[in-house]
Amino acid sequence: MSFNYGKTLGNGLALCVLAGVLNGCANTGDLGKLMNTLNQGTQKYDVTYLKQTIIPGKTTKGQITQMFGAPTNEELNSTSTSNESNWTYEKNDEGLDKYMKLAHKYVSTETSLKMYETSAQLAKAQTVANDVSSVTGTKTGQSQTQGSVLTIYFVDDVVKYYRVY
Template identity: 90%
Template structure:
């Protein structure tokens, strides 16, 4: 099998898988559920979920680690006398986004370009789905209740407060 034929076959299979995923989205009419499935742990960016699970003054670092895993970034305030620190979780560092970044390292420039184009098309599809939900009155207000960055502030290993943006 020639190199060009193998490359074409690989690209064709990738596009077939993508078409199957998009077809599944069209059949379920809910792209949000698919993206939530691919982005496991995304509930930590949902304000309603956080209000139920994080209790300032009571929830500890150990409990946060157990619920959400290791943070993307950890900072310690060295000037504080009360051992203040904060943890940041970023949606772009996990789930589907993480796998896409990893995939970009191991594919040819042509395939990388096709992946970027496909990602742009998926973004457009998500925008259309959101617009349709708004127009039909079925929108859940997701954009106001979810963020892409969660920062949790601690004092002496106990949650002081958190922010989602």
């Protein structure tokens, strides 16, 4: 792969992200939809969604696996007499973030820096879009509270409780 081809590919990726941001700024509600499309599975970090989906004392590990896939980290409490364990899902290890980390390995330092800068601008645009929708009263209930880490605590393979932060 020649240097020019890699540079063109990196610039094309940055341009696509920028186009998405500009499109989102034209209609602030669409920016959230765009990001959710790029980050499939991010609903597992949405408190409203989790309240509707995970029922402590009923939801099992098998159901969690079907809904969210394999966890980023799995821990077993070996001192517990009731077979306690917890699973952790981290947003930065999946979706668009996962692919961006991978892309940084294969592009030039200059392109990598441009990608970081574009990501920062995208985060700022999301913050502005959220502020605008709060002021105009168009913020939907589903975009209220999100975290970047979900930890689910189990007892005997059934959800005891969960935390999002």
